[in-house]
Amino acid sequence: MKFAAIVEYANEPERLAQFRPAHRAYLQDLLQHGRLVIAGPFADGSGGLFVYEVANESEASKLAANDPFAKASLFRSVVMKPWKLVFASQDNLNLPL
Template sequence: MKFTAFVEYHQEPERIAEARPAHRAYLQDLLQQGRLVLAGPFADGSGALFVYDVPNEDEATKLAANDPFAKASLFRRIVMKPWTPVFANPLHLTPAL
């Protein structure tokens, strides 16, 4: 089942930049495990969207809680919701690393 995590960051750019390598390594690991569908920050830097592919909401919540950004108290708020994808265009999901 898919779950979206709409995350708002605390506005601490220096701490975010410091934790970013560990955060991205964590997400890359989840991606390789097939537990992350997509992830990326909002263009205004206010937060990010994550889509997890896990059996239940508890597992999605644990993944978010184990994110290095969460462990560094950089997540101000997380809204977790089950999500059912209906349409997707893979041509529009090119990572902007």
């Protein structure tokens, strides 16, 4: 089951930059293990969207809580919602490869 986490970041650009490599490594690991569907920051840098593939909301919440940004208190808020993928366009996603 998929869960979307809509996250607002703390307004601490220096600390976000400091923890970003660990945050991205964590997400890369989740992606490689089939637990992350898609992720990325909002264009204004205020937060991000993470879609997890897990059995239930409790697991999704644990993944969000274990993110290095969360552990560094850089997640100001997290809204977790069950999510269904209905349409997707690989061409429009412009994924960095």
